Amino acid sequence: MSQSIPPIPPEDVRSATEAEDAKLASAQRSYSQGQLVRRRFFAHKPAVVSMAALIFIILLSITSIGFSGQGTGWWSKSFLATGLTVDGGVPTMFRDGFLGEHPFGQDSIGRDYFAMVMRGTQQSLLVALGVALSSTVLGVLVGALAGYFRGWIEAVLMRITDVVIVVPLLALAAVFGAYAQGLPGGTLTLALFIGLATWTGTARLVRAEILSLREKEYVSAAIAMGAHPARIILKHMLPNSIGVIVVNATFAIAAAILLETTLSYLGFGVQAPETSLGALIQNNQNAFTTRPWLFWFPGLFIIAIALSVNFIGDGLRDAIDPRQKRTGSARPGWRTAFGLLGQATAEERSGKQVTELSGGPTQMQPPAGMTDHGPDLGYDPTDEKRDS
Amino acid sequence: MSLSVPTAAVDPFADKPSVLEVDGLVKHFPITQGIVFQRKVGAVKAVDGVSFNLREGETLGIVGESGCGKSTLAKLLMRLEEPDAGTVKFRGEDFLSVKGDELRRLRRKIQIIFQDPYTSLNPRMSVGDIIAEPFKLHPEEKPRQGIRNRVKELLDLVGLNPEHINRYPHQFSGGQRQRIGIARGLALNPDVIICDEPVSALDVSVQAQVMNLLDDLQKEFGLSYIFIAHDLSVVRHISDRVGVMYLGKLAELGTQDEIYTGPAHPYTQALLSAVPLPDPTLRGAREQIVLQGDPPNPANPPSGCRFRTRCWKATEICATQEPELISRGQIAQLAACHHAQQNEKIIPAHS
Numbered sequence: 001m002s003q004s005i006p007p008i009p010p011e012d013v014r015s016a017t018e019a020e021d022a023k024l025a026s027a028q029r030s031y032s033q034g035q036l037v038r039r040r041f042f043a044h045k046p047a048v049v050s051m052a053a054l055i056f057i058i059l060l061s062i063t064s065i066g067f068s069g070q071g072t073g074w075w076s077k078s079f080l081a082t083g084l085t086v087d088g089g090v091p092t093m094f095r096d097g098f099l100g101e102h103p104f105g106q107d108s109i110g111r112d113y114f115a116m117v118m119r120g121t122q123q124s125l126l127v128a129l130g131v132a133l134s135s136t137v138l139g140v141l142v143g144a145l146a147g148y149f150r151g152w153i154e155a156v157l158m159r160i161t162d163v164v165i166v167v168p169l170l171a172l173a174a175v176f177g178a179y180a181q182g183l184p185g186g187t188l189t190l191a192l193f194i195g196l197a198t199w200t201g202t203a204r205l206v207r208a209e210i211l212s213l214r215e216k217e218y219v220s221a222a223i224a225m226g227a228h229p230a231r232i233i234l235k236h237m238l239p240n241s242i243g244v245i246v247v248n249a250t251f252a253i254a255a256a257i258l259l260e261t262t263l264s265y266l267g268f269g270v271q272a273p274e275t276s277l278g279a280l281i282q283n284n285q286n287a288f289t290t291r292p293w294l295f296w297f298p299g300l301f302i303i304a305i306a307l308s309v310n311f312i313g314d315g316l317r318d319a320i321d322p323r324q325k326r327t328g329s330a331r332p333g334w335r336t337a338f339g340l341l342g343q344a345t346a347e348e349r350s351g352k353q354v355t356e357l358s359g360g361p362t363q364m365q366p367p368a369g370m371t372d373h374g375p376d377l378g379y380d381p382t383d384e385k386r387d388s
Numbered sequence: 389m390s391l392s393v394p395t396a397a398v399d400p401f402a403d404k405p406s407v408l409e410v411d412g413l414v415k416h417f418p419i420t421q422g423i424v425f426q427r428k429v430g431a432v433k434a435v436d437g438v439s440f441n442l443r444e445g446e447t448l449g450i451v452g453e454s455g456c457g458k459s460t461l462a463k464l465l466m467r468l469e470e471p472d473a474g475t476v477k478f479r480g481e482d483f484l485s486v487k488g489d490e491l492r493r494l495r496r497k498i499q500i501i502f503q504d505p506y507t508s509l510n511p512r513m514s515v516g517d518i519i520a521e522p523f524k525l526h527p528e529e530k531p532r533q534g535i536r537n538r539v540k541e542l543l544d545l546v547g548l549n550p551e552h553i554n555r556y557p558h559q560f561s562g563g564q565r566q567r568i569g570i571a572r573g574l575a576l577n578p579d580v581i582i583c584d585e586p587v588s589a590l591d592v593s594v595q596a597q598v599m600n601l602l603d604d605l606q607k608e609f610g611l612s613y614i615f616i617a618h619d620l621s622v623v624r625h626i627s628d629r630v631g632v633m634y635l636g637k638l639a640e641l642g643t644q645d646e647i648y649t650g651p652a653h654p655y656t657q658a659l660l661s662a663v664p665l666p667d668p669t670l671r672g673a674r675e676q677i678v679l680q681g682d683p684p685n686p687a688n689p690p691s692g693c694r695f696r697t698r699c700w701k702a703t704e705i706c707a708t709q710e711p712e713l714i715s716r717g718q719i720a721q722l723a724a725c726h727h728a729q730q731n732e733k734i735i736p737a738h739s
Binding site for chain 2: 216223227239240
């Protein structure tokens, strides 16, 4: 070794940097992480449709009978007021005009079933959000503390988690539900208590995530700069595990709606005269053969809410995953998904190279300005290894 | 650079005060067995008695093969790991025993640059936030001109466009990210920067840029560096003094010139003889030492001299008595070998 690496004059360094700058500037748009996530989410069609459906359900339930449930919305009937059962309580929707007197029919004591289902939807959504909130907060707290501090703190917290997991969820939730019934605050209190039984999955996922983030050098850098553990967890670790947390919270919402349905069905959930979708099904299970609409309408809303929340969670998971580089145009539309559109045509539409199956050798030319991974995001993953 | 300085050059830092004094630093990682009741069945002796001092404005290079304890040493010096024994003194103050506010004050003065620019920057924070973080953690160091202006100055200082303050790490290349890491390290005006393999993840051309940047910053701010690397030519380029590590101990410690032109420890000689020569006419003109076997298990190092199992000079005394890191005979540098002797044959003619 006669010479070491020859020193490069600083002017060259600057010009090489400028070359990089020029490359960055030439990419017209550059997106922050949040913008990328939003773009990917809105490219996920089932998630967008589901979100529209969920918003519609929420608006419908709140505007129709008002949040107090006392006829403050555009639907004048109360879910509590009994009355004469007209025509055996058959739904009047599409029979007497668009809605009629009782669009979803009436139950056996003449209450308006549309108002009851709307009230049940409100309560079920409230339960879902409350459970998701309390289980996520508790799970993130336990998981983050266990993952960051390790040692005996982790041992104690994770053994508690194990105990909670070992007890059957339904039994635990029923105990908490029964306990919450004696407390003020109604449905929201019940929801927060049910969350005490469902935080374990989040805790374990967050702990695993924090354990891997702990080894990242930016965490070491923060420690070396003298950062407090709370700051490291809040500023460095949780923002980087937000994908796991958000996705888990959405799935917790769907699970909570079903759990509340089960609890109400067993009699540990929302108590009469208050109602929820699960309670409606439980009250009317005997009517399934005689007056099936009392069963179907709340069931339909449960399915719609659970499905749409699940699809939203799906979309969020895909969108937040930083390894995902593709955006809208690379994703097949629903017609492709159901096989109604030929694969080749779909690829053509999404700007991919079309493989000719017949017609001999043809010129294969991708459309100008399009690459294999969708439109230019101002960042080319293959650039990563290259340098100035 | 001091490439053409003759062998007998005086140490230019001889009269400078020490900023960092490391004495007998030891870190053993326990090996445990059992699930519920863990018992210690041994220890990986990652760093096992390392002593040196770092003087003002000096660059101390630390070289050694994978697993010899270089990075553990860096973590100990940053107090990212707590050592089992030994002392680290920063300008005479014991860095290892301070707590709370004292520790935070000393942490400002010792900063680190990490190996991997892809994991050393938080992907969720903008470059401006990353470089401003030191000021947020140490509000008493808040710059007079405002944090944002200071961040822009720092970006300019490390050769990045200050207008990119709102960009995210994923929009930069590896070399640029390493510059961001350097800017973060410089933010609090430290005295010592520990560079833990700062260029080994970069392309060679970018390595040169980053090293020249470090060199310029040293001249401008009078920084002291501990430069850890496994690339001998990189260390030679930047270091004033060089320490060679083997299995958790320093094998040889001397000025850059002493180590590279007259290595006395057999391990250093073997390392240097393995460096490829860029000049094809010189090939074959020097002796190549090929070591046999692998480094011993650091959980169970050999008795006496740790290098004896692979050393061609080993004798009885090497197995029984551990060689101290001292100056021996005519040799200027410190060598931990009973048989330390310079070997001119491994150095190509016109080095």
